[in-house]
Every structure is written in C-alpha cells, then in structure tokens.
Amino acid sequence: MDKDVILKRFEQPDATKSLTLGKFEIVRSSGMTIGRATYEPAGSS
Numbered sequence: 001m002d003k004d005v006i007l008k009r010f011e012q013p014d015a016t017k018s019l020t021l022g023k024f025e026i027v028r029s030s031g032m033t034i035g036r037a038t039y040e041p042a043g044s045s
Helices: none
Strands: 015-019 022-029 032-039
Touching: none
Parallel strands: none
Antiparallel strands: 015 022, 022 032
C-alpha cells in the first residue's frame, strides 16, 4: 500500500500571529491545520 508523504515545516509557516509574549505559527496541509506557540519568558517582578 503506497502512501503519499507531505512534508511541511514551521520554518516557513503559512501564517504567524503575534502574541503579547511570543508568537503562534500555523501550518496547513491536506485539510489539516497545525499550530505551534512559542513564548518568551516574562520579566521578573
């Protein structure tokens, strides 16, 4: 049984949303949406 493999990387996301302390990257492929959140450390109080 042969399967097609689709390789998508977060180095070139389809969309990027800026957050207060980071970013959210979105990759879309074959009707699926996958997201990755990256947060920066908050300053010390």
